[in-house]
Amino acid sequence: MAMPLLEVRDLRTHFELEDGVVKAVDGVDLTVSRGRTLAVVGESGCGKSVTARSILRLVERPARIVGGEVLLYGDESAGDPEDLLAAKDRRLRQVRWADIAMVFQEPMASLSLVHTIGDQIVEAIRLHENVSKAVARERAIEFLGRVGIPDPNRRVDSYPFELSGGMRQRAMIAMALSCRPRLLIADEPTTALDVTTQAQILDLLQDLQEEFGMAIMLITHDLGVAAQVADEVAVMYLGEVVEHGPATSVLTKPKHPYTQALVRSVPRLGQRGQDRLAAVRGSVPPPYERPSGCRFHPRCDAFMAGKCDEIVPVRVRTDDIDVACLLYGEGER
Secondary structure, eight states, X not given: OOOEEEEEEEXXXXXXXTTEEEEEEEEEEEEEETTOEEEEEOOTTSXXXXXXXXXTTOOOTTEEEEEEXXXXXXXXXXXXOEXXXXXXXXXXXXXXXXXXXXXXXXXXXXXXXXXXXXXXXXXHHHHHSOOOHHHHHHHXXXXXXXXXXSXXXXXXXXXXXXXOHHHHHHHHHHHHXXXXXXXXXXXXXXXXXXXXXXXXXXXXXXXXXXXXTOEEEEEOSOHHHHHHHOXXXXXXXXXXXXXXXXXXXXXXXXXXXXXXXXXXXXXOTTOOTTSOOOOOSSOOXXXXXXXXXXXXXXXXXXXXXXXXXXXXXXXXXXXXXXXXXXXXXXXXX
């Protein structure tokens, strides 16, 4: 069994607004194993990106992390893990990029428009390593070449607005990998890219993972992407993980009704044009109107009156999958 690199335990991140408290992340439990890929999937608004940002404490007001642990393990010979939520700011700055790096969903909003790509990568390297500017620049050129950017010696002096969307995403990946992190968090890294570029980015991530031996936490709403690259899948709904297990098991024999509905909604090769896709019934409820009991029960085809609307399910083990559903065990009133 793979050793854990990162464990998230009962993570809670709330947005404290004038109209009330939005529980964007409400008791998330996740494990990322060394050298493996965990895909976190779910509809928009289920808390995937906020979970990723909370791991590195990158949430800003009015968001606030109100509870939980984010445990980062050292080398296999090291002792107890380190709780990043309790780490001092100076230590956290050391962890970012050096141990855990993040590729954000929209590179144009994450990269500085008034600095060259090379200057931004050089800065990231020199913040974490005691190297000269010339050495850092050579490494920036090296990594730009590794992520498939043509003519990296020239592109290193380009500004983000001079690059295409796929090029900017590759530059973000180069920056994230420049300090050789042990974990890469990729938040929707293929959003807004054409299908060919999407495939290239996913192949690139897998090749670099094999080369550096790093773990990847992939945030996506695309089950096809998860099936292609993930070793394990965690399914989120309304701020919590409702199913977690090996990708082959979760995507071929899902247990939770929500996961089953997501899998049914994926187009299949050979499907006739006149056949309608099976959509997930209903929609994600408003943030201030969270259902009682199981949060999915208003949309669930297996709804049991008097149980699902009153009892909060807890995650139980069935086969090789952890699932939070009253079909497989009791919960808490």
